Amino acid sequence: MMKPDVKVVILGDMNVGKTSLLHRYIEKRFQDTVSTVGGAFYLKQWGPYNISIWDTAGREQFHGLGSMYCRGAAAVILTYDVTNRQSLSELEDRFLALTDTAHAECIFAVVGNKADLTDECAIVQTSEVGEEEEVSPSTLHKQVFMEDAIYFYKQIIKYKMLEEKDVPAAEKMCFETSAKTGYNVDLLFETIFEVVVSFVLKKRVNPPQTVVLRHSLKTKRTKSPCCS
Amino acid sequence: MSIKAFELVPALERTLLIGDKTWINIECIECCGRNLYVGTNECYIYHFLLEEKTSTSGKLTFIATKQLHKYLGLKKPVNEIKAASALNRLMVLCDCSVNLLNMINLEPVPTGAKIKGVVAFTVNENPVTADPFCVEVCTISMKRKTIQIYAVHEDRVQLIKEVSTPEQPVALAADGYFICLALSTQYIILSYNTGVSQDLFPYNSEEKQPIVKRIGREEFLLAGPGALGMFVTAAGISQRAPVHWSEDVIGAAVCFPYVVALDEEFVTVHSMLDQQQKQTVPFRDGHILQDFEGKLILATSKEVYVLVPLPLENQIQDLLTGRRVEEALVLAKGARRNIPKEKFQGMYRRILQQAGFIQFGKLQFLEAKELFRNGQLDVRELISLYPFLLPSTSTFMRSHPPLHEYADLNQLTQGDQEKITKCKRFLISYLNEIRSADVANGYKEDIDTALLKLYAEANHDSLLDLLVSENSCLLVESAPWLEKHKKYFALGLLYHYNSQNEAALQLWMNIVDGGLEDTTRSDLYEYIIDFLSFCSDHELVWKYADWALQKNEEVGVKIFTRRPLVESQTIGINPDDIINYLHKYRKAVVVYLEHLVFERNIQKEKCHTHLAVLYLDKVLGLHSQSRNGSEELTSARNNLKNLFRHSQLYRVHLLLGRIKDTDLYVERAILHGKLEEHDKALEILVHRLKDFQAAEDYCLWNSDGKDPLCRQKLFHMLLALYLDPAVTSDALVMAGVDLLNNHAVEFDAVRVLRLIPDNWSIQLLSPFLGQAMRKSFHSKCMAEVALGLARSENLIYRYTKVKSRGNAVALSGKKVCQVCRGMFTEPVFLRSPDGALLHTHCATKSSSPSVTVQTYANP
Ligand SMILES: Nc1nc2c(ncn2[C@@H]2O[C@H](COP(=O)(O)OP(=O)(O)O)[C@@H](O)[C@H]2O)c(=O)[nH]1
Ligand SMILES: [Mg+2]
Secondary structure, three states: OOOOOEEEEEEEOOOOOHHHHHHHHHHOOOOOOOOOOOEEEEEEEEOOEEEEEEEEOOOHHHHHHHHHHHOOOOEEEEEEEOOEHHHHHHHHHHHHHHHHHOOOOOEEEEEEEOHHHOOHHHHOOOOOOOOOOOOOOOOOOOOOOHHHHHHHHHHHHHHOOOOHHHOOOHHHHEEEOOOOOOOOHHHHHHHHHHHHHHHHHHHHHOOOOOOOOHHHHHHHHHHOOOOO | OOOOOEEEEEEEOHHHHOOOOOOOOEEEEEEEOOEEEEEEOOOEEEEEEEEEEEOOOOOEEEEEEEEEEEEOOOOOOEEEEEEEOOOOEEEEEEOOEEEEEEOOOOOEOOOOOEEEOEEEEEEOOOOOOOOOOOEEEEEEEOOOOEEEEEEEOOOOEEEEEEEEOOOOEEEEEEEOOEEEEEEOOEEEEEEOOOOOEEEEEEOOOOOOOOOEEEEEOOEEEEEEOOOEEEEEEOOOOOOOOOEEOOOOOOEEEEEOOEEEEEOOOEEEEEEOOOOOEEEEEEOOOOOEEEEEOOEEEEEOOOOEEEEEEOOHHHHHHHHHHOOOHHHHHHHHHHHHHHOOHHHHHHHHHHHHHHHHHHHHHOOOHHHHHHHHHHOOOOHHHHHOOOOOOOOOOOOOOOOOOOOOOOOOHHHHHOOOHHHHHHHHHHHHHHHHHHOOOHHHOOOHHHHHHHHHHHHHHHOOOHHHHHHHOOOOOOHHHHHHHHHHOOOHHHHHHHHHHOOOHHHHHHHHHHHHOOOOOOOOOOOHHHHHHHHHHOOOOHHHHHHHHHHHHHHOHHHHOHHHHOOOHHHHHOOOOOHHHHHHHHOOOHHHHHHHHHHHHHHOOOOOHHHHHHHHHHHHHHHHHHHHHOOOOOHHHHHHHHHHHHHHHHOOOOOHHHHHHHHOOOOOHHHHHHHHHHOOOHHHHHHHHHHHOOOHHHHHHHHHHHOOOOOHHHHHHHHHHHHHHHOOHHHOOHHHHHHHHHHHHHOHHHOOHHHHHHHOOOOOOHHHHHHHHHHHHHHHHHHHHHHHHHHHHHHHHHHHHHHHHHHHHOOOOOOOOOOEOOOOOOEOOOOOEEEOOOOOEEOHHHHHHOOOOOOOOEEEOOO
16 A cells, blocks of 8 residues: 555535535546545545545544544645534534644645535536536525634634744635535645645655654663563 | 455354254354364364365365364363464463463463463564564453563463553554554554553444454554444554444454455445445354454354455456446456566456456547556457458457457447447547557557548548558558548559559549549649659659640649659650650640750750740741730740840751741841841841830840940940941931930940041030040049059068068078978079078979969079
C-alpha cells in the first residue's frame, strides 16, 4: 500500500454533503450518495505528493472514530450546510474537539455546502457531461452567511490558541460550495492542497524537532534487572 | 455485488471428534502446518493430521486423521492453544495458566514450566527480539489492569515486562513493541517499551465482544462502533477505509484482499479494496473464525471447516463475466502483491484487455481505448471483430481462451447500423493513434490495410493522406476494396505507392476520359500532367504525351517544360527530341521553345531561329487576315520584335529574306540593325515609316551598353538623314532640331556646327548649344581633375623612390639571395622594399606580388 504524504480529513454533521463534495471533486459528478458508513478514503496524486482524503461519517454513532481519523491530519475541512444553522453549531460543539489529535500545524477550512439552494451565482453549472437536470430555484432560506463562517474560523484560531497572522487568512479558507453544481469545489480542494503541500515541504526541509528514543531505550534495557 | 471468493470445505466431521458424546464442545483450535489441534470443554486436546486432496474434477477435500488425544486433567475447558513449532511446543491456556506441551506427544515439558495467572494470551508474530528459539507471549494477567510480556523458551518462561493499563484489558494483539488492546470502554495502542499509550476510539466491551486482530506489520483490525471493522496502524491512525460487517460479529480474519467476518448466521466477506461486501455464506452456530498462516479455519462447537480462497484469477474472471470491470480491475490491482511479478503482468494485461472489450461492447470507447492501450492489446484482436478488415492472408488467430464473447461486430451490435458506424469510427481513431506506436510493430500491414478499408468505406478524406504518406497497405487486399468502393483515384495512388505508375496513370486517364466515375479531384487532368512532369520514367512520359497534349496543348506541354532542370541536361529527355515530337502541336512547340529560349536561356541557334520563324509565321498569318492590326497581331508582333531585339543567336539573313517583301518595317529595321546596317535601318524608319521616335529609340537601344562613340555615330547618322539636302522637308528639319536639342550630349558639337545650315537661328538651337557647352566645359574640368590626381600620384611614387634609394645597400660575399639561397656572383641585384636582396632572375621567378622590386645598379 502506498503511504500517503499528507492527510486531509473532512468533518461535519451528517447530510451536509461531505461525501458529495469529495465525489464531485474526484469524479467530477454529482449523484445521490449513500450515507457514509464509518469513513471512506481516497488517494489523490497532487504533483509529486500522495494526499489521502478521509471522508468521515457524520452520524453520532461514529463520532468516536473522529479523533482517530484526525490523528496527524495536515488539514481539516469543517463542513456545514448553508441552509441549516444547526450544522454550523454542530461543528463548534461536536467536531472541533476531534481535531485535537491533528498535526500541530494543521490548517482548517470552513465550508458551507449546498450554496446552489440559496445563491444564484452557485447555480452556474460547471462544465458537465450529460446530467442536465433542473436546478432547484433559490427558494430555501439561507441560514448561514459568509460572515458567520469567518467568525467561526476565528473561533477555531482562538481555540487552537494560535495567532491570526500565523495561519492562512479567513477569507482564503472559508468557502461556500455546491457539490451539486460544482461551484467552488475544485477551488476548495486545490487551495487546501496548495497550502498543505507547502507545509509538507517545510516539514521535509526542517526534520521534526524530536529526539530519537531508540538509543536511550536500548541502554536502559540492558541495565534493567533480569527477572526469571 | 456478489462474488465467489471462498468456498467452505469441511475439515473435521462431527463423527471424528464428537461421535455420540454430544456434551463435548470445541473450545479452541490451532493449526500449524498439517497439524490440527482441537481443545475441548472437557479439558482434552486432540491432534489430527489434515491432508489436502484435490479430486480430478478440481474439487478440494480435506481428510483428517487422528493422531493422539490428551487429557490435561484439570476438568476445565481448554481456552487457547498456540503452537511454537520452532520449539516443538504447544502453549495451552487452561485453568488460568499457560502450560507447555510437546507438540508431538502432547506431554507436558519435564520442567513443568508455565505462565500462571493468565486470562488471555497472544503470540507476538513480529517480536523485536530475533531469537529463533524463543517466542514472545503477551498475556492479560489475572492481576487487575495488567499485561505481561514473556519470553517462552523450550522448557522455561521468562517475564520480560509488566505494564499496567488504564482499564481492565479484554482482548489483545501484539506486533513489535506495540500491543493493541481492547479495554472495557475503548481500544488503545500501547508501547510496552515506553509505556506510552494512545487512545484509539471508544468501544463498549460490555455490550459487544471486542475483536483485536493483527493483520500485518504494525496493522490491526478492530471491531468498531456501528458494526465497523476498523483498520488501525501501530501509530494509531487508519490507512484503510473501514468495512461494514454485522452488528453481532463474533470473529474476523483477513485473507487479502478480503476481511472475513463471522456472525451467528453468516460468514461475510468484505473487500479491503472497495469496502464492499462481496460474499455471504450461511453458517449457523459459528463459534471460531481464525486464520493460521493464511489458512482460514471456521468452527462450530462440533465441527471444523476450512474457508478455501478461490484463485484470484477465477474471481477476476467471474467479475469480468459479470461485466463488473471496475471491481475486476480493483481486485486485480489489489492482487499484485500476492502473485509473482511475471505472472501478474501477463495476467493483468489480459484482464485489461478483457475489460477493454467489455467497455467496447458497451460502446464506452474512451474507457475501452485506455484499457486496450494499457493492456497492450494485439490490435488484430480488435480488428478481427470487424468483418473483412483483416487481410484474407492473415494468419491471425484470436487468443485462446477468448478475450470476449463476440463473434463479430454484427453480433455485438445486433445489426444496429448506427452502432456499427460508431464502432468503426472508434476503430479509425484507435488505429490512427497506435499506427506509429510500438504495439503496431509486426502488424503494420494489418493496421494500415484495415484503416484503408475503413476510410474507403466511410468516404473519409484521410484515405488520400494515408496513401500519399508512408504506409504499409497491402496491395492485393486494398485494390479490390478500393475498386469496390469506386475510389479509383485513391487506387491510382496505391498503385503509384507500389511503383506501378502505369497502372495508376491508366486509371486516372480513364477517370478524366469519363470511363470511370470518381469525383475526388476535379483537377485530375492537371494532376496527371503534374505527375508526368515529375515522372522519371521517360518511356511512360512519351507513351502518354499524346494523350496529355491532345487534351490541351498549353497545359499538356508542361510535362516537358516542368521537368526538373538537372534532368534535361544529362540523363534527361533531349530537347531536340521534344521539339521534333512537338511538331504536330503548333501551340505546344511555341510554348516549349519559349521555355527553352527565355526561361532556360538555351544558347542554340536552331532554337532561336526556330522560334523566330514560328513567331514570324504567326505574324504573317494574322497579318494576311486582318489589315488594320488586331490586338492579337499587335501582341504577336511584339513577341517577334522582342525576340529580334534581344536574341543574338537567330539567323538574321534567313529571316530578313522572309520579310524582305512585307511591310513589317520595324522588324526589318531591327534585323538590319543586327547586321550593323544602321543606314538601312534608319532609312526605313525615317523615310518609310516616318517614325522619328522609333528612329531615336533605335539609336538608343542599338548602342545600349556599347562604346559611347557608337551611340554618337548612330546619332550623327540619323542627323545626317534628317538634314539630307536631297530630301528636305519641314518635318525632317524639325525632327533634326528636336534630336539635337533633346540629345545634345550625344553629339560631337563641332561636327554638328559644321553640318547645320547657316540660316538656322541661334534661338532654334539654343538648348543644344547650351548643353553642348556645358558638356564641353564639364569634360574640361574633369580632365583637369584627372590631371591633378595623376600628378599627385606621380609625386607619391617619386617620393617612395627617393626614400628607398636613400641608404647604401651593402652587398658582400656573405649575403645570399632570399629566393635561391645562392651567392651573388654579379654586381646587379634586386632589393625588395622590406630589405631582402635577390638575384634579378630569382625576382622574376618569385611570384610574390606584394614585393615591389626595385632594380639597383651598382655605383
Ligand atoms: N442541493 C444540494 N444538495 C446536496 C449538495 N451536496 C449534497 N447534497 C445532498 O445532500 C444529501 C447528503 O449528502 P452526503 O454527501 O451524503 O452528505 P454527508 O452525510 O455529509 O456525506 C444527499 O441527498 C445529497 O444529494 C449540494 O451541494 N446541493
Ligand atoms: Mg457521507
